[in-house]
Amino acid sequence: MDKKQVPISFTINGKKMTRQVNPSLLLIHLIRDELKLKGTKPGCMEGECGACTVIVDGRAVNSCLYLAVNIDGKQVNTIEGLSTVERPLHPVQHKILEHGAVQCGFCTPGFVLSIKAIGDECVEQGIVPSRKEIAKELEGHLCRCTGYVKILDAAEDYLAHPILQNSSDHG
Amino acid sequence: MNFNTESPATREELLQCLRRHQSADFRLAAGGTDLLIELKKSGPEDLTLINLGRLEDEEFTGITIHPAEIRIGALVTAARIHKDPYIHEHFPVLHQAARSLASAQIREVATIGGNVCQASPSGDLSCALAALNATCEIIDMDGKIRHETLSGFFRGPGKTSLLKSEVLKGISIPVNQDETLMSGFIKIGKRLAMECSIVSIGYHFQMNATGTVIQAGIAIGAVAPTVVFCTRAAAFVTGKKVNDLTEEEQLQVAGLIRQAASPIDDLRASAWYRSEVLFNSARSIFEKA
Ligand SMILES: Cc1cc2nc3c(=O)[nH]c(=O)nc-3n(C[C@H](O)[C@H](O)[C@H](O)COP(=O)(O)OP(=O)(O)OC[C@H]3O[C@@H](n4cnc5c(N)ncnc54)[C@H](O)[C@@H]3O)c2cc1C
Numbered sequence A: 001m002d003k004k005q006v007p008i009s010f011t012i013n014g015k016k017m018t019r020q021v022n023p024s025l026l027l028i029h030l031i032r033d034e035l036k037l038k039g040t041k042p043g044c045m046e047g048e049c050g051a052c053t054v055i056v057d058g059r060a061v062n063s064c065l066y067l068a069v070n071i072d073g074k075q076v077n078t079i080e081g082l083s084t085v086e087r088p089l090h091p092v093q094h095k096i097l098e099h100g101a102v103q104c105g106f107c108t109p110g111f112v113l114s115i116k117a118i119g120d121e122c123v124e125q126g127i128v129p130s131r132k133e134i135a136k137e138l139e140g141h142l143c144r145c146t147g148y149v150k151i152l153d154a155a156e157d158y159l160a161h162p163i164l165q166n167s168s169d170h171g
Numbered sequence B: 001m002n003f004n005t006e007s008p009a010t011r012e013e014l015l016q017c018l019r020r021h022q023s024a025d026f027r028l029a030a031g032g033t034d035l036l037i038e039l040k041k042s043g044p045e046d047l048t049l050i051n052l053g054r055l056e057d058e059e060f061t062g063i064t065i066h067p068a069e070i071r072i073g074a075l076v077t078a079a080r081i082h083k084d085p086y087i088h089e090h091f092p093v094l095h096q097a098a099r100s101l102a103s104a105q106i107r108e109v110a111t112i113g114g115n116v117c118q119a120s121p122s123g124d125l126s127c128a129l130a131a132l133n134a135t136c137e138i139i140d141m142d143g144k145i146r147h148e149t150l151s152g153f154f155r156g157p158g159k160t161s162l163l164k165s166e167v168l169k170g171i172s173i174p175v176n177q178d179e180t181l182m183s184g185f186i187k188i189g190k191r192l193a194m195e196c197s198i199v200s201i202g203y204h205f206q207m208n209a210t211g212t213v214i215q216a217g218i219a220i221g222a223v224a225p226t227v228v229f230c231t232r233a234a235a236f237v238t239g240k241k242v243n244d245l246t247e248e249e250q251l252q253v254a255g256l257i258r259q260a261a262s263p264i265d266d267l268r269a270s271a272w273y274r275s276e277v278l279f280n281s282a283r284s285i286f287e288k289a
Helices: A027-034 A091-098 A108-125 A131-137 A149-160 B011-020 B035-041 B078-083 B085-090 B092-100 B112-118 B124-131 B231-237 B247-260 B271-284
Strands: A006-012 A015-021 A053-056 A059-062 A075-077 B004-006 B026-029 B048-051 B063-065 B069-073 B135-140 B145-149 B154-156 B166-174 B180-188 B199-207 B213-221
Touching: A015 A027, A027 A053, A053 A108, A059 A108, A091 A108, A091 A149, A108 A131, A108 A149, A131 A149, B011 B048, B011 B135, B026 B035, B063 B085, B069 B085, B078 B092, B078 B112, B085 B092, B092 B124, B092 B180, B092 B199, B112 B124, B112 B166, B124 B180, B124 B199, B124 B213, B180 B271, B199 B271, B213 B231, B213 B247, B231 B247, B247 B271
Parallel strands: A006 A075, B004 B048, B026 B048
Antiparallel strands: A006 A015, A053 A059, A053 A075, B063 B069, B069 B166, B135 B145, B135 B166, B180 B199, B199 B213
């Protein structure tokens, strides 16, 4: 039986939007299937792997365990929102490349968004996290290729000098 | 998944919603990190989700400090608890439990109310709250409030005393009577990250100026059908100088904690292993840094 659609208004990657959604729709399905933003990856779909991570109101969350109706009034950022024509790659992404932290790439969007969210929070609080703290904050991401060392290298490098770039990345 | 959602924005709307659905199949959803996983596996056809995710009511979403207690709204997230400076300073056991829960992404949405209402024997916040002698504040569909201790609230794995007409509104923790603390949360799992506990211990000892314990709370998780209050172990420590316990007394406390458990064999560990790990982790409480 089809359920009554729910109207929601939100901002995604800087763009305001109003949509009617199915009440049981998950955020990941809204993003991938309805908005066709395929950079958000479906992995375990149980909150274990972090491939589906997106940023909601500045915080990294698993879009596979988040109801789409709950983004009403909120700002969502996906990996697509980090690029602009003038700046195709975000500084986090540059660090990931520099350190060779990508192999198959499936987990990468999630890692990038979490690292960006950590960076924004650290700038706000004026702190530089230790490698151990970074590893703790990234524990909700699985990578089956790299063994994590290079990802942590990239995160540590970025978080030593994170840059808040709200104007260009909407986030 | 194919359910309807109702997203009350105010307390009155929430209570109305509850009243309207009493004869129907409904579930309350806070962060959804337990519930959505359950509903993905199976859920009744005609289910309504009463979604608390959009409720704007400070008594559900805020942390407030009162003269005799600190009150944490049921919708406060694990991340917020972990970052709260008052909780960090005065209730290290809860601070540490919040940090050990799941992952950063889940901590941002998982709520304290969801953790308690899930009534999982391995609920990390539940275990810490038990050690802190926390009380549940429950509101029913007519707006009536009742209070219940956590030990009365937990009835079995996944079972609480909540009625269909009730919602958990908040949790209260008595403020410390003395601020010399030995307080912490020990969580043993197969790996450090993202792991359900094999054994967990929450402890919170308040001491006076001479180092004598005036108030003690000890709770254990994942070793019985519910989180367990180790009242005998806590009574044993009370009145003693916890930093001067002899090795024999330390073993006695660890023994009492072990006796409070009734572990089983499951996928994650055998009963024997759990019991040994519990005993040794309990001893480690008294290891000096
Ligand atoms: C990958 C993963 C890892 C996890 N790791 C841990 C861990 O390490 N430690 C741990 O303790 N937990 C863990 N959990 C479980 C879960 O995240 C926690 O139990 C969390 O606190 C549940 O909160 P929630 O807001 O998401 O609850 P929900 O899923 O929204 O609700 C859980 C239950 O409580 C009921 N409920 C919620 N709020 C209320 C209320 N106010 N009044 C009445 N009933 C209510 C719901 O109806 C439901 O039955 C993990 C979960 C996942 C998916």
